[in-house]
Amino acid sequence: MNESIQLKIENKVAYITLNRPEVFNSFNREMALSLQSILDDCETNEEVRAIVLTGNGKAFCAGQDLKEVTDPDLNPGFKKILEEHYNPIITRIRSIKKPIIAAVNGVAAGAGANIVLACDIVVAHEKVSFIQAFSLIGLVPDSAGTFFLPRLIGFQKAQALAMLGDKIGAEEADKMGMIYKCVALDEFDDTINKLALKLANMPTKALGFIKELFNQSMTNTLDEQLALESKLQIEAANSEDYREGVAAFIEKRKPEFKGR
Incomplete structure (x- = not known):
């Protein structure tokens, strides 16, 4: 496995760690x-x-690792960087029918910030900051930042942050609805692990359907969304986890979901 990414699977949770700390986990082609x-x-x-x-x-x-784009021998060009690196990462994050938590352990800037925004649940500790850093070097937001950010915090605020490149602390990001939760630094790891374990033991198929519904709600009309809710609710009602959930409720016990 590539050393720039670490993977650990434990208790039905995959922990994926960006591992180029010497360059603040900035992306090069290999890592992407x-x-x-x-x-x-x-x-x-x-x-x-x-x-x-x-x-x-x-x-x-x-x-993005700017050394890569300024090295004439390494530079893949922005077309390749976007079409082969970041865009596929964003589409994967949104299409995987499993919950993805962004555990933001430190500064998230540029494409790093927007990868965070594409995740399903974002938790950051109190020392973290987010920066739409693109305009500061003459670029525009990519990695779906202009898609997710205005939907999360509103058009005016999002456009201002994209233009000004302001640094936003995690507590402020929490208050404006950019992220799910800001927690104390000493509670961060425990919060992430508890949240991940909770999600890993929930009805995975239903969570995947919820993700699909929210994805489609970005562009669907009301009638289209109602139709999709009906379709996926019928599919969810045919799952093993639904039958287990109902049985556990009637029997007054904790359900044991299998993700099926």
């Missing part, structure tokens, strides 16, 4: 392709029922 491959493996691995994405060291991810 490795992450895509690992996400693919997690999608098909039936032992994995929840995914945690985090970083090693002081940063979650500083975005």
Whole structure:
């Protein structure tokens, strides 16, 4: 396995760690392709029922490794970087029918910040900051930042952050609805592990359907969304986990979901 990404599977949770701490986990081609491959493996691995994405060291991810794009021998060009690196990562995160937690352990900037926003549940500790750093070097947001950010925090606020490149602390990000939760630094690891274990033991198929519904709600009309809710609710009602959930409720016991 590529050393730039670490993978540990434990208690039905896949812990994926960006591992280039010497450059604040910034992406080069090797790391981007490795992450895509690992996400693919997690999608098909039936032992994995929840995914945690985090970083090693002081940063979650500083975005693109600028040394790669300024080295004439290494530079793949922005077309390839976007079409082969970041865009496939974002589409994988949104299409995998398993919950993905972004455990933001340090600064998330540029593409790193927008990869966070694409995840299903985002938890950051109180020392973390988020930066739409693109405009500061003459670029525009990519990695679906212009798609998710205005939907999370509103058009005006999102456009201002994209233009100004302001640094936003985790507590402020929590208050404005950018992330699910900001927690104390000393509670961060425990919070992530408890949340991941909870999701890994929930009805995975239903969680995947919920994810699909929220994806489609971005563009569906009301009638289209109602039709999709009906379709997926019928499918969910035919699952083993639904039958187990109802039986456990009637029998007044804790359900044992299998993800089927």
